Amino acid sequence: MTTYNVRSIHTAKITELTFGRKTFPSALLKQPIEKEMWLSETGLAEDEQTPEHHGGTEKALCLYPYDHYSFWDGWMDMQDGSALFGENITTEGIHERNTHIGDRFEFGEAVIEVTEPRQPCFKIAAKYNKPELIVRMRESGFTGFYFRVLKEGYVKPGDQLILLERDQAGVTVQEVNELLFAGSPSRAQYDRILEATAFSKTLRPKLIQKRH
Template sequence: MTTYHVRAIHTAKITELTFGKKTFPSALLKQPIGREMFLSYTGLAEDEQTPEHHGGTEKALCLYPYDHYGFWDGWMEMQDGSALFGENITTVGLNERNTHIGDRFEFGGAVIEVTEPRQPCFKIAAKYNKPELIIRMRESGFTGFYFRVLQEGMVKPGDHLKLIRRDPAGVSVQEVNELLFSKSPTAAEYDRVLEAVALSKTLKPKLMEKRNQL
């Protein structure tokens, strides 16, 4: 069983944040937890998410690879001890290219399943005062991704992700990113991504609609 190291599990409550001239509600400033916590179908017990882009059963948990931290270091001011992009879990060895929609993992007493890439929003650009961050994230494909929770359970620092099932369609998170960010996607590219049965219930209808408009 392949196991991926989790460096930290992060949570935060929604607060009014001000970065430069922008003020908005967000739970972006997540900090590592120090004790066991319940992971429900809608996320970690002490975590909050603003509903317009995050949260719900299809985006219950957000992962960002620690492997990408070096890509951003030096380009922007990074903050030690916090989640770089407000992710819930920061992992080593797991990324958008070797992870597929529908891949399942044991995480402590829970079971989670990959649903879709994270799509970067203006809040992380505002946090680092880097308007071009969103474009840089899209071009690199270093977006991170979301999970749904198939089995609720307790998780704690020191728990890692154990791969228990590879999705048979084999549609990588990176393939979905390439489709989402393509200027002229083809019907074949839509059909390929839509082979992933586990694709989130929020993203799938949007892709099907765009496919039908071709």
């Protein structure tokens, strides 16, 4: 049984945030939960999402690997270090190169499935006053990724991610990142990526359209 450590689970309410000259609504400033919480098909009960980039059934939960924190340390002000990129779960051992679209995990009482990489947006760059952060995240492949919730249930601090099933197509999150951020991906790359059938309902149609 493969188990990955969840260091912390985070939530936040949407507030108006100002970073430098930018003001925008965001739930980026997430803090660790200290009690059991319901994880529904649209996310954690006390977490809010700005719908243009996050949330919904296909992006119900966002993971970012703690393994990557050292990559960013020293390059930018990591502030309090909690939910560095506004992720819902900060984990150890699981990352873009060893995780596939469609991999399924038990998380507390819930069951979750990987749907797509996180695509970094301007709000993260604004938070750290690093306009080049988005490019750096894309080039490194250290993006994190999203899950849908297949089975709702309670989760709590101390719950781990337990691998239930590897997707048969074996398309890693990193492979998807390489395609999304490539200058001119080939038809063969698209064919390979689309072997994964568990993509989010928003990303898969876009990949099919771009392939043609």
